[in-house]
Amino acid sequence: MNTAQNPTLETSRKLLYVGSNSDLFRKDISKNLEFVYTVRLFADTSGLERAVKGEPPAALILDDMIPPKGGINVISHYRSIRRYKSLPIVFAIDQNDRETIANAKTYNGVECLIKPYSVNDLQVAISRAASAGVEAEWKTIEPVQRQALTQTLHSFNAIADMINDEQPVVYEDVRESCGPLVNAVSDGNYKDMLRGVQDHDNYSFVHSLRVATFLSLFGHAIGIRGEDLMTLSTGGLLHDVGKMFIPHEVLNKAGKLSDDEFTVMKSHVTHTNGYLGQTDLPRGVIVIAGQHHEKLDGTGYPDGLKGTEINQLARMAAIVDVFGALTDKRVYKEAMEPEKALGMMSEWKTHLDQELLGKFREMLLDAATID
Ligand SMILES: [Fe+2]
Ligand SMILES: [Fe+2]
Incomplete structure (x- = not known):
């Protein structure tokens, strides 16, 4: 570019x-x-x-x-x-x-x-x-949201180190780090957290934290509670962990990926499955991470699953993942307005579950999640 x-x-x-x-x-x-x-x-x-x-x-x-x-x-x-x-x-x-x-x-x-x-x-x-400057500003935000940011970031960095050292993820640690995030979401007290992460330099963390937050909000809005809500949150934080295996020049490329680069990028799901497979995790986490790029018409990856072959949690994750990516700010693009993103997503009938998308949209409007 x-x-x-x-x-x-x-x-x-x-x-x-x-x-x-x-x-x-x-x-x-x-x-x-x-x-x-x-x-x-x-x-x-x-x-x-x-x-x-x-x-x-x-x-x-x-x-x-x-x-x-x-x-x-x-x-x-x-x-x-x-x-x-x-x-x-x-x-x-x-x-x-x-x-x-x-x-x-x-x-x-x-x-x-x-x-x-x-x-x-x-x-x-x-x-x-x-990111030191952005993290210093977290000191001024309300405690539960600050803890949600600092603990998930700590967990995310620890996972990067563990991947480097060829060590498996410790689920209990990730789960614990997501506790404040789930509390913040359950109390409707999460907006400063979303604002606070936006300019962080570690884009993978920004994306994963946003997906974890929106997925937890979505789950909470349709009645998911307790340990299941924790699964959604940890699933969101871990869903793209395989991207840590992808070369930075592909991961952070500003322009369109070549066919070969796209093949490399898509392999993040296989890496995620391989890495998370070393640990005993709740099935929901595995499903969210393994199926969030599947599409209803079977054109998604890695398995080309169709319709109800795709688990409902993964269909929710697919919506949140796309919404998160469209409304994210990157060095090469401004954030898209949520309404515009939802409008585009409502056209993708062969890819995204439109009934769930309707519920996601309702949740965002009810909560006035985005100012
Ligand atoms: Fe992904
Ligand atoms: Fe993602």
């Missing part, structure tokens, strides 16, 4: 500064991040400092190898200035330099990126750093 044709796209991207004297490092970071962020590169600290003064970035990526005195000195410099005390910093440092790693960890708001790093390590470090 050519963002030059649409200036709003460029301005909605978060700004990242990269400081390193290594051409290779700067190019590597730029190559892996420029499809999501606006990236500016600096070979020494003087240019970098001028830029930070002019326009502070969403996050600063510092290589330890930056002249004249190395990245750790730049960190120490910024943390000594009140204005930059919480400037998010990702610090790239060799795994053998244990002393500097330990030193860097004593500073607030510094994510260490240990070399050699994978693209995934890089993405996770940037996302965590660039």
